[in-house]
Each structure stands twice: as C-alpha cells, then as structure tokens.
Amino acid sequence: MYGSTREKPAPARGAGQHLLLVVDEPDLTELLSTTLELAGYRISVAGSGAEALARLAERRFDLLVVDANLPDMESLGRDRPTVADRPPVLLLTGYESLDSLVPELGLGERDYVTKPFRLAEVLARVQVLLRGPGTRRARGDALSYRDLVLDDTLCAARRGARALGLTPAEYRLLRHxxxxxxxxxxxxxxxxxxxxxxxxxxxIEQLVSRLRRKVDRDAPVLIHTRRGFGYWLGGADAES
Structure with a gap:
C-alpha cells in the first residue's frame, strides 16, 4: 500500500531535526520511522492526538507528521499547543478528507501527501516544510508570499493593501x-x-483565470503556467 524501504534510497535531507510522528498503525509507524531516521532526522512517536499534545507540551519539535485519520485528530485543532513557535505539520490523508483540513488544524504551516503515498514524496514534503519554499507564516494564521497575504482566521486574502474578495474555491486554490x-x-x-x-x-482553467485577474492585477505576476504540467506560484525569477 505504501512505499518500501527497498525503494531507491534518497539522499539524506535531514540535519538532526526532531520530528514527531503521530500515527497509530504499527507497520506504518515502523516504515516511516526507519525511513526518516535514515534520511537524517531524529524521530519521536505518538499514537494519538492526546499523546501528541502531551509531547508538544514537554518539548519543541521541528515538524509533525500526522495521520489525518486518527480517531482523536480533532483534538489537535481544538486543544492547540500554547507555544509561540508552532511546528509545521505534514498530514497523511485521503483525497476525500482534504476539505476538512482547511483551515481547521491549529498548528503551524501545513502540507499533505495523499494515501497511498510514495516515501520519496514524504521526504520531499518534509524538506519543503522545514526549509520553506518562499512562503512564510506572517502573524497568527496568515500565510504570505512577498506582498500577497492569506489569513486562515478570517478566510480572506489581500495583495498589498488591496483586498482580493475571493470565492471559497478561489481561496482554496490560492492557499494550495x-x-x-x-x-x-x-x-x-x-x-x-x-x-x-x-x-x-x-x-480548472477558468478558476485559475479568475484568480489571476484578482491576484496579478498588480505587478509582479505571481501565478504562472507550466504548459503541459500545471500551475505554480512564485516570482518570475524563481525556479519551479
């Protein structure tokens, strides 16, 4: 179902960062723990949302890897840790659960991989979350890139001082x-x-077009097309 540690090994991407793995499936826990440790990370394990909260209260973690199907998953959003520097979260989820993940989880920066996943994809998303691809957390639950800011608390976005007035679908696309x-x-x-x-x-083309008219009315253009592949957000001088 998932990848195997026999897959072509990826280069070690960690530098001793401490990750908390929140998974209640023993086989998956062992697979991910082994893979992430071999990639250069230190790993701690919690089998439930309640146990994860207890561990977060005890020490600081650089990143959480969380199974979104945990029975008490909602406790991580409701009983968020009272810490200033909230760790980023990589969610392991099914496509059918994506809507419920935005924007209720009250931890740090979030990304996801969908099940069944490849181990190489997990390692890549961990790397992006730890290093940051240019997107940064502004204040509270606000994401920003240059002068573009998206606030999960208010479900609103702006470019500079201009409110974008996004529809729910446009908001989800911009957040993604x-x-x-x-x-x-x-x-x-x-x-x-x-x-x-x-x-x-x-x-999808119509949705992207509508979002571009709102976001890229001001220079520089941030939403780009890679013909034959899809869309990406970033400065024109950035690599995709």
Whole structure:
C-alpha cells in the first residue's frame, strides 16, 4: 500500500531535526520511522492526538507528521499547543478528507501527501516544510508570499493593501498554491484539493483565470503556467 524501504534510497535531507510522528498503525509507524531516521532526522512517536499534545507540551519539535485519520485528530485543532513557535505539520490523508483540513488544524504551516503515498514524496514534503519554499507564516494564521497575504482566521486574502474578495474555491486554490510555492501543481492535484474530485480541464482553467485577474492585477505576476504540467506560484525569477 505504501512505499518500501527497498525503494531507491534518497539522499539524506535531514540535519538532526526532531520530528514527531503521530500515527497509530504499527507497520506504518515502523516504515516511516526507519525511513526518516535514515534520511537524517531524529524521530519521536505518538499514537494519538492526546499523546501528541502531551509531547508538544514537554518539548519543541521541528515538524509533525500526522495521520489525518486518527480517531482523536480533532483534538489537535481544538486543544492547540500554547507555544509561540508552532511546528509545521505534514498530514497523511485521503483525497476525500482534504476539505476538512482547511483551515481547521491549529498548528503551524501545513502540507499533505495523499494515501497511498510514495516515501520519496514524504521526504520531499518534509524538506519543503522545514526549509520553506518562499512562503512564510506572517502573524497568527496568515500565510504570505512577498506582498500577497492569506489569513486562515478570517478566510480572506489581500495583495498589498488591496483586498482580493475571493470565492471559497478561489481561496482554496490560492492557499494550495501558496503552501506549495515554487512547486508545479497538476490540474488533477488542484481539482482534488479544491473540489474533492477531479474536474475537467476547462473548469480548472477558468478558476485559475479568475484568480489571476484578482491576484496579478498588480505587478509582479505571481501565478504562472507550466504548459503541459500545471500551475505554480512564485516570482518570475524563481525556479519551479
């Protein structure tokens, strides 16, 4: 179902960062622990949301890897840790659960991989969350890239001082692009994130076009097309 430690080994990407793995499946816990340790990370394990909260109260972690299907998953959003520097979170989830993940989880920066996943994808997303692809956390639950700011608390976005007035679908698309800044997202990835299933190319093209008219009315242009592959957000001088 998942990747195997026999896959072609990826270069070690960690530098001793301390990760908390929140998973209640023994086989998956062992697989991820072994893979992440071999990649250069220190690993602690919690089998529930309540145990994860207890560990977060005891020490600081650089990143959480969380199974979104934990029975008490909602406790991580409701009983958020009272710490100033909240750790980023990589969620392991199914496509059908994506809508419920935005924006309720009250931890730090968030990204996800969908099940069944490849270990190489988990390692890549961990690296992005730890190093940051250009997107930064501004204040509270606000994501920003240059003068573009998206506030999860208010479900609102602005570019500079100008409010963007996004629809819910446009908001979800912009959030997906921001979290994955400098990463090309396929139309299928966008459709499943925004609507929970894949829509026709025309529907996605129209949604991207509407969002561009609002976001890129001011220079520089931030939303780009990689023909044949998908869309990405970043400065024109940045690599995708």
């Amino acid at each position: 692009l921001l979290v994955n800044a400098h990463r090309v997202l396929s139309k299928e990835q966008i459709g499943r994130y925004v609507w929970g299933d894949h829509r026709g190319d025309n529907a």
